[in-house]
Structure formats: C-alpha cells, structure tokens
Amino acid sequence: MSVNGNIARVRVALDAMGGDFGPRETVPGALAALDAHPNLHVTLVGDPDPLAAELSRHDTAHRPIAVVPSEGKIADDEHPIAALRRKPRSSIVTAMQLLRQGEADLVVSVGSTGATMAAAVMTLGLLDGLERPCIGGNFLGLAPNTTLVDLGSNVDCRPSLLLSFAALGVAFSRRRLGIANPRVALLSVGEEAAKGSRQVQESHALFRDSHLNFVGNVEGMDFFTDKADVIVCDGFIGNILIKFAEGLGSALGPYLHRQLAAILPGDAVREVTEALWTTTNLARTMGGPLFGVAGLVMIGHGSSTADGVAGAINTGLLCHRIELAAGFRQELAELRRTGVLEA
Amino acid sequence: MSVNGNIARVRVALDAMGGDFGPRETVPGALAALDAHPNLHVTLVGDPDPLAAELSRHDTAHRPIAVVPSEGKIADDEHPIAALRRKPRSSIVTAMQLLRQGEADLVVSVGSTGATMAAAVMTLGLLDGLERPCIGGNFLGLAPNTTLVDLGSNVDCRPSLLLSFAALGVAFSRRRLGIANPRVALLSVGEEAAKGSRQVQESHALFRDSHLNFVGNVEGMDFFTDKADVIVCDGFIGNILIKFAEGLGSALGPYLHRQLAAILPGDAVREVTEALWTTTNLARTMGGPLFGVAGLVMIGHGSSTADGVAGAINTGLLCHRIELAAGFRQELAELRRTGVLEA
Numbered sequence: 001m002s003v004n005g006n007i008a009r010v011r012v013a014l015d016a017m018g019g020d021f022g023p024r025e026t027v028p029g030a031l032a033a034l035d036a037h038p039n040l041h042v043t044l045v046g047d048p049d050p051l052a053a054e055l056s057r058h059d060t061a062h063r064p065i066a067v068v069p070s071e072g073k074i075a076d077d078e079h080p081i082a083a084l085r086r087k088p089r090s091s092i093v094t095a096m097q098l099l100r101q102g103e104a105d106l107v108v109s110v111g112s113t114g115a116t117m118a119a120a121v122m123t124l125g126l127l128d129g130l131e132r133p134c135i136g137g138n139f140l141g142l143a144p145n146t147t148l149v150d151l152g153s154n155v156d157c158r159p160s161l162l163l164s165f166a167a168l169g170v171a172f173s174r175r176r177l178g179i180a181n182p183r184v185a186l187l188s189v190g191e192e193a194a195k196g197s198r199q200v201q202e203s204h205a206l207f208r209d210s211h212l213n214f215v216g217n218v219e220g221m222d223f224f225t226d227k228a229d230v231i232v233c234d235g236f237i238g239n240i241l242i243k244f245a246e247g248l249g250s251a252l253g254p255y256l257h258r259q260l261a262a263i264l265p266g267d268a269v270r271e272v273t274e275a276l277w278t279t280t281n282l283a284r285t286m287g288g289p290l291f292g293v294a295g296l297v298m299i300g301h302g303s304s305t306a307d308g309v310a311g312a313i314n315t316g317l318l319c320h321r322i323e324l325a326a327g328f329r330q331e332l333a334e335l336r337r338t339g340v341l342e343a
Numbered sequence: 344m345s346v347n348g349n350i351a352r353v354r355v356a357l358d359a360m361g362g363d364f365g366p367r368e369t370v371p372g373a374l375a376a377l378d379a380h381p382n383l384h385v386t387l388v389g390d391p392d393p394l395a396a397e398l399s400r401h402d403t404a405h406r407p408i409a410v411v412p413s414e415g416k417i418a419d420d421e422h423p424i425a426a427l428r429r430k431p432r433s434s435i436v437t438a439m440q441l442l443r444q445g446e447a448d449l450v451v452s453v454g455s456t457g458a459t460m461a462a463a464v465m466t467l468g469l470l471d472g473l474e475r476p477c478i479g480g481n482f483l484g485l486a487p488n489t490t491l492v493d494l495g496s497n498v499d500c501r502p503s504l505l506l507s508f509a510a511l512g513v514a515f516s517r518r519r520l521g522i523a524n525p526r527v528a529l530l531s532v533g534e535e536a537a538k539g540s541r542q543v544q545e546s547h548a549l550f551r552d553s554h555l556n557f558v559g560n561v562e563g564m565d566f567f568t569d570k571a572d573v574i575v576c577d578g579f580i581g582n583i584l585i586k587f588a589e590g591l592g593s594a595l596g597p598y599l600h601r602q603l604a605a606i607l608p609g610d611a612v613r614e615v616t617e618a619l620w621t622t623t624n625l626a627r628t629m630g631g632p633l634f635g636v637a638g639l640v641m642i643g644h645g646s647s648t649a650d651g652v653a654g655a656i657n658t659g660l661l662c663h664r665i666e667l668a669a670g671f672r673q674e675l676a677e678l679r680r681t682g683v684l685e686a
Contacts, residue, residue, distance in 0.1 A: 140591075142591065142598055155540045155541075156540050187583060188579075189582040197498045220582065220584065220586030224591065224593065236580075237580055237583060241583070243562050244588075245563075245591065246564055248623075251486070255619075256599075256615070279598070280591075
C-alpha cells in the first residue's frame with residue numbers, strides 16, 4: 001500500500017455491490033480512480049466471492065486497495081428501511097460503519113439511493129436542526145452554476161424542510177461552485193408571491209423572513225436565465241425534472257443524428273451527440289453528495305459503469321477537499337441561530 | 344366576404360388585443376391564416392382605434408374579415424376573475440360571447456391564459472361532470488404522440504380532478520393524435536404504486552378503478568419511452584415542465600452553435616438550431632385547445648408573433664374539423680357513467 005508523502009491520503013469506502021452491475025463495474029471504476037489520484041485509498045466493501053472474482057481479473061498488487069467483506073446488497077425495489085433491518089451487514093451499511101468509525105473519509109455508492117440515504121441517517125445521523133437529508137447539486141451541463149434541491153429524495157415537503165434544504169443548497173453553491181452569496185429562489189409557476197402551489201405560497205413567507213438571500217419565485221425556464229443560484233423544490237418535482245432532462249437529452253441524440261448525418265462525417269456527429277448527452281446527463285457521470293448527514297456520502301447513478309463510478313469517486317474527493325460537510329453544518333447552524341425554523 | 348361553395352366556412356373569433364404585441368401581431372397573423380385557409384372567416388375583436396390603425400397597414404378589401412369592437416384587454420399580471428368583472432366588455436369576453444351566441448365556431452387567444460380560461464368558464468360554462476378546465480396536449484416535438492395534462496392551469500389538484508383531466512387527455516389523444524385506446528399514466532418518481540407524492544398515491548387507486556386504460560405510474564424520462572400516451576400531473580408540475588423544456592431548448596441553441604460553428608457553414612448551423620428550438624417549443628408555435636369548456640377555445644403563447652397567431656388559428660381549425668369538443672363530452676360522459684367520480 002503506497003502512501004504519498006506530502007499529500008494527505010483520502011480513504012474512500014466504496015459500496016462495491018451497488019448499482020446495476022456491482023463489482024463488474026465498481027472494481028474497474030475504483031482502479032480508474034486510483035490511476036487518476038495518487039493520494040487515494042479505496043476500501044471495496046462487498047460479498048467476498050464476487051469481489052475476489054472481479055479482482056482476479058485485474059493486477060492489484062501494490063495498489064492502495066483493501067477489501068472489507070459484507071453480506072448481501074439492497075436492491076432498488078426493496079423498501080430501504082425494512083431491507084436495512086433485514087440485512088444489517090449489507091455492503092452499504094458496512095461502508096457507512098467504516099466512515100463512522102473513522103476508517104474512511106467518505107462513502108461512495110452507486111447502489112439504491114433510498115438505501116444509501118437510510119443507511120447514512122441510521123449509521124451517521126443527521127446534522128443538527130435537520131429532519132431529513134436530501135440530494136442536491138448542479139444537474140445540468142447547460143446550467144453548471146445552478147444548484148437544485150431537492151433532486152429527488154423527499155416528496156411532500158413541509159415549508160420548514162424546504163428551508164433547511166435551501167440552506168444546504170447555499171452551502172453547496174458557496175463551497176462547491178464558489179458563489180459568495182448565493183441567490184435562493186422557490187421553483188413555481190410565476191414570479192408573483194401569490195402564485196404557485198399551497199406549499200410554495202406557505203414557503204414564500206418563511207424564506208423571505210430567513211437569513212438566506214431569497215430572491216423570490218422563479219419558473220421552469222429560469223434554470224437557464226441566471227436569476228437564482230439555488231432553486232428549491234420538493235423531491236417529487238426535482239426527481240421528475242432531472243429524469244425529464246435525462247430523457248430529453250437521450251432523445252435529442254438520435255434527433256440530432258438525423259439532422260446532422262447528411263451534412264457531417266460520422267465521427268463529428270458522434271462527438272456532438274455524445275457531448276450533448278453528457279451535458280444533459282451530468283448526474284450520471286459525476287454523482288453528487290448526500291446533503292445533511294454527519295459525514296461525506298457520495299451517490300452515483302445506479303446505471304453507472306466504471307466511468308461513472310470513477311466520476312463519483314472523483315467528485316467525492318473534491319467535496320472532501322473543500323470540506324463540504326463543514327459547510328452544511330455551518331449554514332444549518334446559521335438557520336438555527338436566526339430562529340426562523342422555530343416559527 | 345367570400346364563402347367557398349363546397350367547404351363549410353369556419354368562423355374564428357380572434358382576441359386581437361391578446362398577447363405581448365396585440366394587433367401588431369394578431370392582425371398579420373389572422374391575414375396569414377386566411378391566406379392558408381380559403382374557407383376561414385376571422386372576426387377581429389378589439390379596441391377600434393388600434394385595430395383600425397393596424398388594419399390600415401394591410402390590404403383587407405375582399406378578405407373574409409370582420410371587426411367587432413370591444414373595450415380594453417386583460418393583462419397577464421391582473422387577477423383573471425377580478426379583471427373580468429371590472430372589464431365585462433374586454434376583447435376576450437366579447438370573443439367568448441360571439442362563440443356562445445353561435446356567431447363564431449371557435450375562439451383563438453394569445454392573451455392571458457388565466458383570463459381566457461376564466462372568460463371561457465364564465466361565458467360558455469364547463470362540460471358536465473367537470474369542476475375546472477385545464478390545458479393539455481402534445482408539447483414536445485421529440486415526443487409528438489405523448490399528451491400531457493395538466494399543462495399548467497390548476498395547481499394542487501385533487502385525485503378526482505386529475506382523473507377528469509385524464510379523460511380529457513384521452514379524448515385529445517384519440518381524436519387529435521389518432522391513438523385508438525390511449526394508455527394513461529400518472530407522472531411520478533417510480534413505477535411502484537406505493538411511490539410518489541400523496542396526491543399520486545391517492546390518485547392511483549382511483550385511476551386503476553376507472554374505465555381508462557391505466558398503465559400505472561411513469562417517470563420523467565417516460566415522455567420519450569412510449570410507455571404511455573397520456574401522462575397526467577397537476578398543473579404546477581406541468582407548467583414547470585413545459586417551461587423547463589422551453590428553457591432547455593433555448594439554451595441548447597447557443598450551445599450547439601458553439602459546437603457546430605467550427606465545422607459547418609452558418610446557414611446549416613442556423614437550420615439545425617432553429618429546428619431544435621421548434622421541437623422543444625412546440626406550444627409556442629401551434630397553441631393548444633382549452634380542455635373541458637362548452638365550446639372550442641384555442642390558447643396560444645403570449646409571446647406569439649404573427650406566425651404563432653396563425654399557428655394557433657391553424658391548430659384551431661384542425662381541432663374544429665375533428666370535433667374535439669364532442670370527444671371531450673363523450674369521454675367525460677363515460678367517466679360519469681362508470682361512476683368512479685362519485686366514489
């Protein structure tokens with residue numbers, strides 16, 4: 001195991017069973033990440049047999065890799081909390097325990113999002129002042145500086161929950177995207193405070209009275225108009241939006257191919273359509289941090305191949321370096337201090 | 344005024360004051376539609392002075408045009424119902440009265456959507472069994488056979504309202520898109536019945552027990568996967584989605600321009616990016632019918648120029664020919680007959 005002298009080693013616990021493909025993609029993903037990051041150490045957490053089988057296909061001698069055995073994985077179609085109780089030694093729970101025990105600096109998973117969130121909350125706990133975690137981030141290559149919370153973890157959010165998610169989004173926008181005083185907006189159907197769902201109307205007053213830099217309501221096109229840096233909606237809408245963008249991007253590929261095939265060589269067409277796919281499927285290629293748990297947990301897309309796994313690890317290293325978790329803590333403390341959440 | 348012998352004349356009452364530009368675009372839009380449709384007659388409804396000023400700039404002798412004077416217009420930022428009370432002789436109300444009195448076959452407006460809907464409900468009334476009207480249609484060139492209801496008129500819908508909107512969407516899908524037995528789905532965050540917002544979970548049982556060809560829940564990417572013909576969500580989400588698609592399409596234009604400018608001649612680049620804009624901004628170019636009122640009312644985009652006005656008239660003629668309003672009536676009657684709405 002090599003440790004680089006000056007650069008602090010960062011230890012990733014990888015849920016090697018996660019995702020649609022398990023070790024077949026997570027192991028090569030980890031190896032690709034190790035190639036790119038000399039100060040990275042990866043602990044592969046998973047069922048010993050399939051892990052060993054996949055590892056035997058690669059030369060891992062003298063690589064900074066460890067294996068920690070676990071039992072079973074939690075599938076996408078299982079109820080997260082029930083499954084966690086049934087499988088207390090599953091890969092995702094074991095990875096979280098490594099983080100809690102200080103044997104890892106962050107967890108990376110491309111497994112069931114629900115199970116990853118539930119395992120993180122049960123094992124690491126939530127940050128003070130928070131009822132539930134969420135997922136957020138910049139999810140569109142065409143709007144690289146716009147953060148959306150919640151990207152899909154909580155449906156039917158009360159206004160106070162949306163406000164705490166907004167604070168987490170602000171911390172992400174500030175630390176990850178370098179925006180000093182992020183403008184926060186509620187996603188609605190018109191700019192007027194009186195427009196929108198009951199949820200948005202009730203949230204509006206709470207946001208206005210908070211310490212956040214609230215600029216009011218924005219609309220669906222405003223992901224692309226630079227009116228706000230952090231756009232807040234509940235996870236029902238966030239999930240629909242991110243999947244809609246992915247679907248639209250995927251449909252645009254063949255569409256553009258038809259438009260361009262007659263006037264451009266095949267290589268050039270492929271390059272354009274692939275770049276387009278990437279820019280509308282950002283979350284698939286880079287993963288994102290779980291917002292609001294006491295530790296750094298990265299969630300990648302379930303359909304990730306090795307590239308996606310390496311991308312999620314890469315984003316995780318970045319979030320670790322900028323101390324994103326500390327930023328979350330700080331912004332929530334400010335929210336508690338100003339007392340709006342008690343109202 | 345010319346009347347074509349064999350083809351039945353179709354009489355459009357056009358809210359000439361509507362939209363961001365008023366007569367300056369609605370009048371040339373009407374003239375363009377008349378050029379394309381020899382059996383069309385248009386009644387321009389609006390303030391006499393601005394209408395006369397615009398008409399004086401065109402040669403309208405021997406054209407099948409009439410003018411009916413009205414007083415005032417209702418702006419986007421006015422509360423629709425209060426404004427209708429304050430301006431009972433406004434262009435949109437006057438146009439609706441022509442339809443109710445049998446002096447027009449359909450109304451076309453690119454004015455305030457809220458005011459158009461409210462004026463239609465107050466003047467024409469709702470179809471039996473319906474609480475509120477909605478807007479629906481195929482809104483994406485990339486998913487030309489997928490109908491979305493509600494596209495943005497009703498936030499916070501109860502399950503029974505969503506079910507009646509679904510029936511209207513089925514009528515549209517059948518008559519307008521020629522789909523014999525449209526598959527109906529609820530827009531959610533997962534296919535499982537237990538996933539989704541409370542609204543979706545409660546609606547699921549109601550849809551399942553209805554006479555509709557309900558195929559369950561679909562997700563954001565399923566506008567592009569041919570799993571359902573009619574996708575149902577409340578207007579809050581529908582409005583956000585349609586505006587998101589428009590914004591994404593508009594942002595993709597400059598993006599593709601950068602990608603293609605170095606490898607294609609300017610004309611070809613423009614052609615590709617313009618086609619892309621059109622396919623993601625379908626609603627802007629063709630308008631759509633109001634669902635559920637006792638008469639045919641077409642709503643075009645507020646930013647429509649003459650082309651958009653002509654497009655909305657053109658779509659209106661098509662909806663008139665296929666007797667869309669009768670389809671709506673029939674599908675709602677079936678819903679009442681099966682008694683699900685009473686449950």
